[in-house]
Amino acid sequence: MKIAFLTPEYPHERIGHSGGIGTSIQHLAQALHTLGHEVILLIYGQNEDAQFKDQGLQFYKIKNPKLKGLSWFLTRKKIQKLINSLHKAGKLDIVEAPDWTGIASFINVNCPIVIRENGSDTYFCHLDQRPVKAINRFHEKQALKQVDGIIAVSQFTGDLTNTLFNLNRPFTVIPNAITLDAFKPSNLNLDTTTKTILYFGTLIRKKGLLELPYVFNIVNQIHPEATLLLVGKDSPDIKTESQSTWALMQPLFSETALRKVNYIGAVPYAKMREQIEAASVCVFPTFAEALPVSWLEAMALEKPIVASSVGWAKEVIDDGENGFLVHPTAHQEYADNIIKLFEDQRLSETFSKAARQKVVQRFSSKIVAQQSVDFYTQFIKP
Template identity: 60%
Template structure:
């Protein structure tokens, strides 16, 4: 079977910066190619057109067409022409695209189109409780309506999206995945007591402005505790401030802030070293579809305290593979962290159970097989 992924991002040195959508496509592509399927990755919004093959995956970099008022439509027609050329040459059976900004709203290729929800702009604006651009919502609705079938990485995201767009279609749920070989606990790196790790973009929707208030509570109970923060700084959509990290700093108590280390954006291999060393990983987020970062920490057998909103119980079983608490409940969130810092046996128990859940539900082997079976049924 020959599958194409149409995407605005992909984690490759030639493609520019990438987030969760790109990572989820990379993991799925690995699983599909390992199972003998052929994978094409079509990345639009590139600086130049280019075609190359690497590690058995075929890449098409697509430069957007520039013409005031018509750039998006002409780029969509350019993408449609490329896809139809691949279909005509019997190089392609099916195309999958994300829901973000509805890129397929004006693309009608000569093969089935699947949209997989990783969270549309409409969805995230709803969770952030801020207005969505009317045009974005229109395009996302049209893309979802035009798709031959729909996938979602979580039931929660499917239910909210269906309600927001008044959709009559149902969604098949297939979660995001990770490469278990890349995310295994390194026994050579000893766990560092009293070390808390947050990794992810510094942005309001991921609870970055709650993190200092939670850490202040933990520090009051345990002045030895240290917080490591890893991730790209971002601007704030509410205030317009160019740096969320600058907004976070005054929220820390002065003494607690001395135990905080912000490393910024660093290579992923280095991030994995910090995950290995952390005693507890924390994710006080407000808006996700199905967070890959949580699954990565679980795979490395980390004790986790995370948000209890919506999608969370589809990843973590509260009290079994981690703790789930609302990000605004700072004292309760902090208390769960303290419990895990003080009880290493419980921390290890959560980590072992978390790894087992990832192996059963979120490995690329499992998810690639589910996706392949889904594609085959649609093609047939």
């Protein structure tokens, strides 16, 4: 099968910054290639039109045409022309697009096109309790109405998306996944006396970063030796119009707790696993996700997790079995669970082993790649 992914991002040195969508596509694309399928990456919003091949995957960089008021239309027609030419040449059978900003709207192609719901702008604005741009909502709904099929990365995301757009479109739940071989614990003899709390991801309000200082302040009172490591790109805050979420966070820490916080910014994706493996506990106090790859990475590397209890969370973590789920605003409970993992090494190890086993059984890229192929097959004419 010849599968193309239409995406605004992908973690590659020639592409630029990538977030969760790009990372999830990378794991899936590599697994599909391993299964013997041909994979094309159609990456829009680039600084040039170019194509190259790497690790068996074919890349097309697409530069968006710039014309005030018509850029959205011209970009879609440019993508449409490329897809149709590749399909005519026998180079692709099906295209998968994200729901983000409805890039698939008004793209009329001669092959099937499906959407994988990793969370639209409308979806995230709803969870973040802020207004969505009308143009984004319009395109996202139009795209969902016109595509051939829909995958949702979680039942929660599929159900909420249908509700928000007043749709009743059927969808198939296929979760995000990771490549297990790339996240195999190295079994380093880490110093279990150190107490390092790790958050990795974008520093932004919707990820619960303005709740984390209150949690760490409580932990710091009980375990003043504990450290909090923050890894990820800083971002502006829409609500306050501050240019830095990190700047908003700092005054929220107590004076003594702040001295134990280390923010190192973003690190290359290839280096991230080193930070995860060195951590004692990983925390994800987020308000808005679909099915986060970062959680799967930490679980696969056998790290105990205290994560958000919102929406999608129970589809990833079984509370009290392979991690703890707590609402981000329940600061005392959140801190208590981190402290519990610090002080009970046996519980920490039990969670760690169970977490990796959950990923092996449910979120392996090999399993998810085959589920995706089975889904694509129903739309491809023999």
